[in-house]
Amino acid sequence: MALTASDRQDFSAFLRPTEGGGRSIELLVKGARCAACLSKIEREVRTLPAVESARLNLTTGKLSVGFAAGAGDPSLVLERLDRLGYPATLYDPGKAAAARDAEGRRLTLALGVAAFGAGNAMMFSVPIWAGLFGQELGPATRTMMMWLSAVIGAPCAVYAGMPFFESAWRSLRSGRANMDVPISIGVILTLAISFVETVLRGRDAYFDAAVSLLFLLLIGRWLDHRLRASARSAAADLLAMQAPAATLLAEDGTERRIPLSEIASGDLLIVRPGERIPVDAVITAGVSELDNSLLTGETTPARVVPGEPCQAGAMNLGGVLRLRATARSEDSAVAAIARLVEAGTQSRSKYVRLADKAAALYVPVVHTAAALTFVGGWGLGLGPREALLRAVAVLIITCPCALGLAVPAVQVTASARLFRRGVLVKSGAALERLAEVDHVVFDKTGVLTEGRPQLIDPVPAAIAMAAPLAKASAHPLSKALAAHAGPTLLADDIVETAGQGVEGVIGGRRARLGRAAFVGVAGVPASETELWFGIEGDTKVRFVFADQLRADAAQTIAALKARGLSVEILSGDIPGAVGRAAESAGVADWRASLAPADKARLMAERTAQGRKVLMVGDGLNDAAALAGAHAAMAPGTALDASQNAADLVFSGEKLAAVVEALDVARSARSRALENFSFAALYNMVAAPAAMIGLVNPFVAALAMSGSSLVVTLNALRTGVGRR
Amino acid sequence: MAILMFLAPASVALALVGLGAFWWTLRSGQYEDPMGDASRILVDQDRPD
Numbered sequence: 168m169a170l171t172a173s174d175r176q177d178f179s180a181f182l183r184p185t186e187g188g189g190r191s192i193e194l195l196v197k198g199a200r201c202a203a204c205l206s207k208i209e210r211e212v213r214t215l216p217a218v219e220s221a222r223l224n225l226t227t228g229k230l231s232v233g234f235a236a237g238a239g240d241p242s243l244v245l246e247r248l249d250r251l252g253y254p255a256t257l258y259d260p261g262k263a264a265a266a267r268d269a270e271g272r273r274l275t276l277a278l279g280v281a282a283f284g285a286g287n288a289m290m291f292s293v294p295i296w297a298g299l300f301g302q303e304l305g306p307a308t309r310t311m312m313m314w315l316s317a318v319i320g321a322p323c324a325v326y327a328g329m330p331f332f333e334s335a336w337r338s339l340r341s342g343r344a345n346m347d348v349p350i351s352i353g354v355i356l357t358l359a360i361s362f363v364e365t366v367l368r369g370r371d372a373y374f375d376a377a378v379s380l381l382f383l384l385l386i387g388r389w390l391d392h393r394l395r396a397s398a399r400s401a402a403a404d405l406l407a408m409q410a411p412a413a414t415l416l417a418e419d420g421t422e423r424r425i426p427l428s429e430i431a432s433g434d435l436l437i438v439r440p441g442e443r444i445p446v447d448a449v450i451t452a453g454v455s456e457l458d459n460s461l462l463t464g465e466t467t468p469a470r471v472v473p474g475e476p477c478q479a480g481a482m483n484l485g486g487v488l489r490l491r492a493t494a495r496s497e498d499s500a501v502a503a504i505a506r507l508v509e510a511g512t513q514s515r516s517k518y519v520r521l522a523d524k525a526a527a528l529y530v531p532v533v534h535t536a537a538a539l540t541f542v543g544g545w546g547l548g549l550g551p552r553e554a555l556l557r558a559v560a561v562l563i564i565t566c567p568c569a570l571g572l573a574v575p576a577v578q579v580t581a582s583a584r585l586f587r588r589g590v591l592v593k594s595g596a597a598l599e600r601l602a603e604v605d606h607v608v609f610d611k612t613g614v615l616t617e618g619r620p621q622l623i624d625p626v627p628a629a630i631a632m633a634a635p636l637a638k639a640s641a642h643p644l645s646k647a648l649a650a651h652a653g654p655t656l657l658a659d660d661i662v663e664t665a666g667q668g669v670e671g672v673i674g675g676r677r678a679r680l681g682r683a684a685f686v687g688v689a690g691v692p693a694s695e696t697e698l699w700f701g702i703e704g705d706t707k708v709r710f711v712f713a714d715q716l717r718a719d720a721a722q723t724i725a726a727l728k729a730r731g732l733s734v735e736i737l738s739g740d741i742p743g744a745v746g747r748a749a750e751s752a753g754v755a756d757w758r759a760s761l762a763p764a765d766k767a768r769l770m771a772e773r774t775a776q777g778r779k780v781l782m783v784g785d786g787l788n789d790a791a792a793l794a795g796a797h798a799a800m801a802p803g804t805a806l807d808a809s810q811n812a813a814d815l816v817f818s819g820e821k822l823a824a825v826v827e828a829l830d831v832a833r834s835a836r837s838r839a840l841e842n843f844s845f846a847a848l849y850n851m852v853a854a855p856a857a858m859i860g861l862v863n864p865f866v867a868a869l870a871m872s873g874s875s876l877v878v879t880l881n882a883l884r885t886g887v888g889r890r
Numbered sequence: 891m892a893i894l895m896f897l898a899p900a901s902v903a904l905a906l907v908g909l910g911a912f913w914w915t916l917r918s919g920q921y922e923d924p925m926g927d928a929s930r931i932l933v934d935q936d937r938p939d
Contacts, residue, residue, distance in 0.1 A: 202929035225926030275916055283909040287902060308894075315898055 188236040189219060194255040196230050196248060199223060204253070211251055215243050230255065271396055274389045277327045281382035284323025288375040289868065291316040295372070296865040306368065313365040313372045320374030321358055327381045328354050330388065346526045346571065349534065350384060353562040360559045371556055373563055376867045380566050383875045387572035390579045395594060413445035414438070416489065434492045440641050444481045448490035450474065455485035458643070467696065468643075484642055486663075520596050521836075522574045525843055533854070537561045540858045553860075560857040563867050565850045572875055573842035576882035581835035584885065590817045590828050597814030600798040601829060602836035603779045607727055608770070608792070610784035611738035611748050614802060615720050615822070618785070620644055620696065620712035625651045629708045632673075633700040636661070636680040640669045644698050644712055645680065668698075677703040714744070720752045723822040730829065732781075737766050739788045767791035783825055784813075800825060831885070838885045842878040849874050 182190040199208060205223050208230065212221035217238035223230045232244055241257070248255040291312045298304035328351065335347035354377050361372040415425045416435040430436070430446050438444055444457070456468040459481050468484055471477060477490065537558045544554030578595035585592055592598055609615050620643055622630075634652035637645040639661045658671030658678065668681010679701055683691040686699040688707050701707035724734050736757035738745045745759035761769070770792045773780045782789065782796035785804060793799035793812040803818035817824035853870055856862055862870075915921070 202932040205926060205929050206933040223926065224923040225929055226923045272916060275921070276913065279909060279912045279916070283905055283912075287905045290901065291898070311894075315902075319902060 182234075182241070185233060189234050190236075190239065191231055191233045192241050192244070192257065194230045194232065194241075194244065194248070194257060196223065196228050196253050196255045198253050199225065199228060207251060208248065208253060211247055212244055215247060216240075218244070271389075271392055274330065274385065274392055277330060278382070278385045278389055280323050281327035281378055281385050284320055284327065284378040285375060285382045288316045288320035288323070288378055291319070292372075292375040292864060292868070296863075309370075310365065310368050313361075313374075316372060316374045317362060317365055320378050321362070324354060324358055324374070324377045324381060327378065327385060331381070331384070346522065346530075349526075349530045350380075350566075350571070352534075353566065354381060357559055357563055360555060364556070367552075369552075369556075371560075371864055373559065373864050373867060376563050376864060376871065379868060380563065380871060383566075383871065384571040387575045390572075391575040391595065394575070394579050394582055394592075430492050430495060432492055432494055436490045436492060438483045438488045438490060440483055440485060440487065442483055444477050444479055444483065444490070446479050446492045447476070447494040448479075448492045449476050450488055451491050452489040453486050455483055455488050456642075458482040458484050520574075521599050521839055521843075522571075533562070533565045533850075536565070536854055536858070544858075557858060557860055560860075560862040560867065561854055564853045564857045564862055564870055566871055573846065573878040573882060574839050576879050577835050577838045577842065577885050580882050580885040581831050585815075585828055585831050588824065588827055589819045589821075590815055590824050592828075593814050593816070597798060598832045598835050599839075600779075600814065601781065601832035604732065604781040604798050604829070606733050606735070606773060606778040607781045607783065607825070608735050608737050608773075608796070609754075610782075610786060610789045611736055611740055611745055612714065613785040613804060614783050615736065615748055615752055616714040616716055617820075618714065618804065620647050621715040622647050622651055623711045623713050626708075627651075629700070629710070631655070632702070633680055633698075633708070633710070635673050636669045636671050636678060636700070639663070639671065640680070644696075644710075645669070647712055648698065648710055673702065676705075714748075716748060716751055717820065717822045719821055719823050723826055724753050726823070726826045727829075730826075737761055737769060737792070739763075739766075739786070761788075763788040763791050767795050770795040781825075781829075800828065835885050838882055842881055845877060845881070846874065 182192050185191045196208065199205060205225055208223050209221045212218055212230070212232060217235045217240070218232060219235050220233040221230060230248075232241070245255055245257075294304060295309055295312050295316070298309050331347045331350050331354070334345065335351040338345040339348060357373045357377045361374050361377070364370070364372050413425060413427055413430055414437040415423050415430070416437050417423060422437060427445050435451070436445065436448065440455070450471055450473050452473055454470075454472050456470050457477055458468050459478070471488075476493070477488075479494075540561050541554050541558035544557050545551050549557070575595065578592075578598055581598055582592040582595075612618055630648065630651050631653070634649060634655045635658040637648040637652065638655065639657055640646075640663055658673045661669060661671040663669045664681070664685070668679055668685040670677070670679045672678070679686045680698060683697075683699050686701045686707055688699055688701070691699075696712050698710045698712070699707050700710065727734055734754050734756065736745060736749050736752075736754050738748075738757070738759050739761050740759060742759040745757055749755070749757040758769070766789060770780060770782065774795070774797065779797040781798045781800065782793050783800045784790075784793055785802050789801075790812045793801065798815075799813040800815045800817060801813035803816055815828055817828070849870075853862070856866075920927070
């Protein structure tokens with residue numbers, strides 16, 4: 168929920184003290200994309216009272232504003248930004264502090280050092296290579312060049328190799344070998360042999376090859392890190408849009424905004440219309456309607472009165488509510504579902520990534536080949552030194568560049584493409600799993616449907632009569648009605664009765680809009696999906712509402728079926744509503760009235776049958792099923808628990824994002840497989856060549872950069888040519 | 891060949907300057923906001939407003 172400036176809240180929860188004694192605040196600004204926006208926003212915000220600095224990061228969309236000591240009003244900043252046309256949200260200070268990316272910086276620096284080492288060690292290798300082809304180069308000069316190459320290359324290789332060495336050491340200590348173990352063995356062995364060759368005034372030194380191997384691998388590692396870091400921060404941005412704070416009513420009657428984590432059991436809270444219930448609580452005052460659709464999938468709002476309990480995550484639709492918290496944020500109903508989510512996520516973490524599968528095949532083969540070269544070469548009378556040199560040449564030339572670079576490059580390209588179309592990919596593994604799915608499960612409310620009521624069979628004359636009252640209310644049914652009306656004057660003397668309706672004077676006559684009983688229609692059962700309107704002593708008009716399907720729902724489902732996937736709907740809503748939605752979307756397979764645990768159990772059943780399920784859901788009732796599915800997508804409007812459980816998050820109104828994501832994921836998978844085939848083919852040629860001694864340092868350098876270039880260029884083809 | 895004794899260290903020293911410059915750009919946060927920096931150059935700072 169975006170916090171709006173209109174109700175003059177207390178923003179102290181978001182202000183952070185700065186070194187100079189002032190305070191600063193971080194805001195997430197939407198829609199700023201160009202130089203003009205940037206200068207306009209910064210200039211306008213700086214003119215506000217007590218604002219000392221304003222700097223917008225255009226890449227992340229974050230505006231940090233510094234206030235003078237003891238002064239400054241963040242709501243003025245929000246108001247000004249809103250007026251400029253850039254809606255802004257406050258950013259949770261905890262999340263902003265966690266954003267410092269130490270690992271990313273370290274990788275970038277290692278990449279820089281490796282680039283420097285590769286370039287400069289190669290500068291001294293070029294004369295040595297010239298010597299290999301019979302050019303004039305005396306042995307003394309060659310040895311000097313090798314020493315220079317060693318002095319530059321070796322320290323750089325040690326520094327740039329640290330991320331790999333550390334990861335290899337960690338995995339060895341836990342008793343498993345990952346991809347970094349053969350990389351580390353290869354680099355360390357290569358450096359050692361090259362030193363021995365240099366000391367013995369030999370011919371082959373691979374310092375440049377060792378550093379450039381690390382350089383290429385670091386590119387892959389860096390791309391992978393960037394993908395995860397940007398997905399993490401984008402996901403944090405989405406969550407920042409939802410209520411990160413609650414209004415606490417202190418004992419002296421003052422109101423204060425506090426972060427959710429600071430709510431204690433027994434605190435008195437105030438929840439205004441349009442806000443979500445922050446923690447599990449009991450209502451102490453106020454009458455309202457709660458929208459539980461994200462919790463249970465049920466579209467019909469529930470009426471609540473004092474004394475009734477309410478669950479965290481429900482949206483307050485009607486009047487102002489006073490609550491007494493019965494649980495802390497972590498212990499709320501949400502937490503029970505979060506535990507189910509965790510269980511599901513663990514099962515998913517057992518998924519073996521494509522590169523690791525390939526590595527499991529690659530490592531034994533290459534190491535056996537190198538060992539055989541050494542043993543065989545020595546046995547066939549090459550001498551131990553020449554045999555060892557050939558074994559090292561095998562290790563270097565079969566470097567796992569394709570595994571280390573090919574997959575991250577493909578996944579970064581695919582994620583960037585999807586991001587431009589409004590789909591956020593949280594990890595590379597998510598794309599790999601998405602490409603494998605053969606069965607799609609949709610939630611109904613908020614996924615197949617728009618998740619908010621729409622007026623059915625609008626009658627313009629009736630709407631025009633009711634509009635002056637409808638426009639005055641924030642209730643979703645009134646809003647849906649008002650959306651159909653043209654510009655109109657508001658009624659006079661408007662009084663809204665929470666959970667009942669609105670009353671006002673239109674053209675001198677008293678009129679009411681709301682529940683049947685409130686408007687004065689007798690003998691009609693109260694219904695949450697209709698509104699009545701009546702002018703004093705006149706006939707009463709009825710408006711009926713329903714949650715409509717998304718415009719492209721049927722089209723999306725047809726497209727999924729055309730791609731050979733089966734489609735099913737699992738919903739927590741009542742059978743009638745689900746059946747109607749399923750019929751118009753063209754889905755024969757549906758189940759209704761499911762509890763969160765039922766959904767998770769059905770998901771486990773499908774998985775046990777060997778299906779690879781893609782779950783698309785938004786509610787808390789879907790979170791456990793999302794975590795248990797093979798791959799999961801959630802719309803950007805979903806609750807944070809669901810977004811956390813999902814692999815991909817799509818924003819915007821279009822359900823077609825599901826099909827696009829699937830297409831790109833499949834395309835990425837075939838690119839990655841092509842890269843593996845290329846790497847296999849290359850190794851089949853290169854490894855025997857190294858074994859029979861055809862490979863010298865020059866050939867190694869050429870082959871390595873050549874193969875890396877080919878897989879990278881192939882990665883760039885991901886998703887091209889599809890619309 | 892004696893010239894190598896001068897040229898080789900000189901070229902490495904030049905490359906080290908480059909590496910040092912890269913380290914400085916990284917430390918001073920110049921990769922934090924590539925889009926913003928590309929746009930800021932277009933903003934006329936001297937314009938009286």
